[in-house]
Amino acid sequence: MRLSTSPASEEPPEASVSRARRTASAGVAARRGGRTPTGDPLLGARFAVPAPPRTHVVRRRLLARLAEGAAGPVTLVSGPAGTGKTVLMASWAAEEQPPGPVVWLTTEPDNNAPGVFWAYTLEAFRHHGVTLGDGIGVPTHADHVDRSLLTRLACALSRLPEPVVLVLDDFDEVRSREVAAGLEFVVRHAGPQLRLMLVSRLEPLLPLHRHRAAGQLTEIDGADLAFTPRETALLLRRHGLDPSPDSVRTLSARTGGWATGLRFSALSLQRGDAPYGSPAGHDAVADYLTAEVLAPQPAPVRDLLVRSSVLERVHPGLADELTGRDDAARTLAALARAHAFVEAETGTGWYRCHPLFAEVLRARLRLADGALEPELHRRAARWLAAAGDLDAALPHAAAARDFAFAAGFLVDNLAVGRLLLGPGADAFAELRSAVAPDQPDAGAAVHLVAAACALARDDAAGCPAHLERARRALADDAPAAPASRLSLALLGLLAGSGTAEGDGCAAADRAAAEVRDLLAHLPGRCAAEHPELPALARYGAAAARLRAGRLDDAEHAFRELRESCTDPVTRPLHDAALGAVALIESLRGALTAAEAHAQQALAAGRCTGPALLRPWGTGHLALAGVASERHELPAVKHHLQLAAAEFGAPLDPVVRTECAVIRSRLDVATGDVRGALGGIETLAGGLSPEDTDGAPAAPTWLEERAAVALSAAHLAAGDPERAVAVLAPGAPGHPARLVALARARLAAGDASGARDLLAALSDAPGAGTADRVRLRLLQARMAELDEEPRTARRLLGQALRLARPELLRRPFTDSGAWVGQLLRDGAGTTEEHDWLTVGAAGGGAPPEAGGGPEPVIVASLTDREREVLAQAAGMLSTEEIAAELCLSVNTVKTHLKSIYRKLSASRRSEAVRRARSLGLL
Structure with missing residues (x-):
């Protein structure tokens, strides 16, 4: 929709000013008889100071700059079309206090004739009441002005009793070197009584470098003219709108603070339209930019702009690649100098288009030739790849759907690791849907990249399937490139393929060694240029130990990895190792250490990649585990929600299991027994190898961890027989399972069976703090049932002393109300055990006012x-x-x-x- 039919009061200021200048009758003269050397009458509209629109925003920061400039000899206000240059100058002339009379002249192309320019200039002084005397004369020839006339003018100006401000608007229309030289002569010889203020899209031909060097030039450019978010909000309010801070930020970012774009948007919002209409170029902004910026350009320049619109940043060499010519360097530099919505990035050799102008150019590209855009993306991808700019090349390759080239480039340049540690996988979101895992002609490189993308997104089905297809393709290609074999070994290691059980750790070590060996035999300085690859291999070996339940070994390996990752490239692995250490400490019951390391992991921020490579997620998961053991239920819920949002459905079985176990504990603690049973039963069913859809099978220790949680849920549901049944089968297993089984047997009335298990557990190796606390509590309960109160209190005291350093409360809440009764019967003073109170250590929900801290020793409610x-x-x-x-x-x-x-x-x-x-x- 065009706004040419809108009321004048709703026009952007640049449009209204332009119309006011050019619609005056050709017969109107500033004074009777005033004519140019060509005999044409002088047009009075050129001397009129435009009136700011009713929705004008007074921009004090820029008015102050103009006031500062008016104190010196020359001020230049330059910027692209529609940036509010004229409105700003008119506002200053009307609202501020200039040092003297303001003489306004709007120049037009005929002012390139020196005689016409000086005829209009002399008439502008007379029109605005500045008396220069009768001895100056008037130009007699259009193409030439006698130097003596300029000398007399400069002398007359220097003798004025007060300074005079000469504003030359639209001065970009004047490209005559003779006019510029004459103007510079007058400014230099008129002295401080003449203050020249130029408004122009281009830098004028005056020798401004001299004024800059002397500190006598005040400049306001396009960046200064851009509306700030505060000014944007004021402009919208002047249009009767009530913008939210988010809408102001969005509009400011999209328009780049461009005045005309903002005003068109405000008018559109007033009418209830979309801010910019359709992206096909039919809105008012597109019409304005097309008419004012694009259309005046020669055809080769328009072609360059349209073709390079597929780029966020434009390099002359890349632009030449897209156009097939060699004039981009000159063209882009000229566009930047002309403020044609193209800006040079300082010191880089690159250029950027204004975001709205880029939208218009892209719309024209799509309308002109739908098949050209993918081809331009393909050329851009290859040029950027040859320049070594991987991050910039990948989105273009993906936009061109040139997956084979991109994948080959990634694999050959050992960049698969970058897909895991950086945002590169986002560019290939389409690749997983475009390339099926069983697609035979995709090639090994495509399947390797697809596997890396799936691994980064925890795609349990896609990652192993793509790895298998890549493995087959490489097996068929005997002399497969070392880079391809290295990528396959690394991705298989990180995906946990075959490293969960049995000799899984040895298999992981072999895969890590293969990665290092292949890297060492690659040509050049590959190892030095890709420190992330051996670091990822070490990470994979450490993660294999964690999956196998070798917590001590895994923690040691992750700590060593953290110490070795010191450069920016491997920083994500440093942070990931920190999160993994926090999670291991939480699993082992080292709650204080886990809490400290988890907080450090959270400070590291978010990172893409597999589950354990996300310190934000593992940090919150570790904190959820800590809060769960301390029975700080609001904190459990908070951290578990954040961890779940980060992970989704993680491929890693450790993360998957721990999320479900903590969720089950929370449900039990809050009385949602059905939810606890449903969630943990779903997990237990999904941990069996035949139900994992290609995900790594869970090792025994994780199955036991899930079974313990499921048993606790059955106990909370009042079904001790089923609680026993889920734990009874199999070998003796981890102490945590045996303690849980003893508890279930006791609840089921099998005191003898529980007693036998407790006897076998007295000195069980591998028992963590929580296991030992639960063991003492079960022994205390047995002693109480056997009517041995002194023994029961002694054992309860041991449990309390073991649990206190880590504020380990959950074993006591799980045990039931008998613990509270035994405490009241004399197992220590209230002050000794106030840490059992939620809120006493600062981790739980605050108690109600006046209520004091709340005891946490409770049994689950039905x-x-x-x-x-x-x-x-x-x-x-x-x-x-x-x-x-x-x-x-x-x-x-x-x-x-x-x-x-x-x-x-x-x-x-x-x-x-x-x-x-x-x-x-």
Whole structure:
């Protein structure tokens, strides 16, 4: 839609000013009889100071610059079309206090004739009331002005009682060197009484370098004229709009602060239209840029601009590649000098188009030839690849769907690791959908890159399938390039293929050694140029140890990796190793250390790549594990949500298992037993090799970890028999499983079986702090059941001393209300065990005002008890609760007693308050 039919009050200022200048009658003269040397009358409209539009924004920062310039001899306001140059100058003339009269002259192409220019200039002084005397004379020839006339003019100006400001608007219309030389002569000899202010799209032909060197030139350029976000917001409000900060930032970024673009957008928003209309070039901004900027250019220049619109940044050599000519260097430099919406990047040799102008150019490219754009992207990809600019080449190759070239380039240049450590995989989002894993003609390089992209996005099905296809392709090609074999070995190692069980660690070490050996035998300085490759191999070997459950070895390997990754290229691996160490410490129960390392990992920020390569995700997962063991439920929920958002459905079995286990614990703690059972059962089913869809099979220790969580969920559901059943099969296993089995047997009434397990566990190697605490608590419970209170208190005291350094609370909450009773019966003073209170260590939810810290020693509530508690929190009476839940009053009373016991409360309000502080309501 064009705005040429809009009311004058809604026109952008540049359009209204332009129309005011050019619509005056050709017969209007500044004074009777005033004519140019050609005999044409002088046009009075050229002397009029344009009036700013009603929606004008007063820009004090720029008015101050103009006031500063008016104190010196020369001021230049230059910038592209529509940047508000004329409006700014007119605003200053109207709103500020110039040092003297303002003489305004709008120049036009006929002013290139020296006689015509000086005739208009002399008339401008007379029109604005500046008396120069009668002895100056007038030009008599259009093509020449006598130097004596300019001498008399300069002398008359120098004798004025006060300074005079001469504003020459649209001075880019004047390209006559004789006019420029005459103007410089007058400025130099008129002295301080003449203040020249030029408004131009181009830098004028005056010797401005002299004024710059002398500090006598004030300049306001396109960057200064760009609207700031604050000025953008003021402009929108002047149009009756109420913009949000986000919309202001978006509009400022898209327009680059370009005044006319902002005003067109404001008018469009007033009408309820889209800010810029369609991308096909039919909106007002496109019309303006096409008419004012693109159309005046010669055809070769338009062709260069349109073809180079596929680029974010334009290099002359690359532009020549796209056009097939060799004039880009001269053309781009000229466009930048002319402020034709092309800017040079200082000191780089590259150029950029204004974002809106680039949109218009891209729209014209698509309309002109739909098949040309992919070809231009293909040429750009090859040129940038030859220049070694991988990051810039990849998006163009992807846009051209030239996956074979891009993949070959990546593999041959050992850049697969970059896809894992940087944003490169984003450029190939289409590759995974464009290339099927069973596509035979895609080539090994394409499948290797597709596997790397899938690995970076934790694609459990795509990554192994693409790796297998690449492996077959390379097997068919006996003399396969070392770079391809290196990429295959590295990706297989990082994907965990065949490294989860048995000799998995040895297999990982062999794969890492193969990567190092292939890298050493490649020509040139490959190893030195790609430090990320051996570092990734070391990372893969460390991750294999973690998947195998060798936590000590894995932690040592990750620590060594962290120490060795000291350069910027391997920094993501340094951060990833930090997150992995935090996760291992959380798994082992070293909660304080895990918390510290996790916070450092979070400070590292986000990183793309496989699950364990994301320190942000592993940091939050470690903190969720820490909070879970400390029974800080709001913190568990917070960190688990952030970790889940980061990982999605992770390929890595360690991350996948730990997310599900912590979620199950949280559900149990908050009474959502059904959710706990459903989630952990889904995980347990997905950990079997036949159900993983190509993902690495989970090793035994992760299956045991999931089984322990599932057993706890069955206990919370009141089904101890099933809790025993999920743990009983198989070999003795990890101490954590045996402790959980003993607990389940005790709950099922099999005290003898529980006692046998506890006897075997007394000195079990490999037991972590949490396992030892649970063991002591089970022994204490057995002693209490055997009516040995002193032994029970002694064992409870041992558990408390073991748990206190790490604020390990969850074993006590899992054990049930008997722990609280035993504590009250004399297992230490309240002050000794105040750390068992959520909030005492600063990690849980804050208690309600005046309520003090809340005890965390609780037993899980059943679903029905949670329903009763929710009704009680609503201030319903016992009878009302019974009616609401269709229960008898006696049943409600029984549930309330159980709730009080589990929450260590003596009355309803206390139970509700504690349940809320624990996240149960």
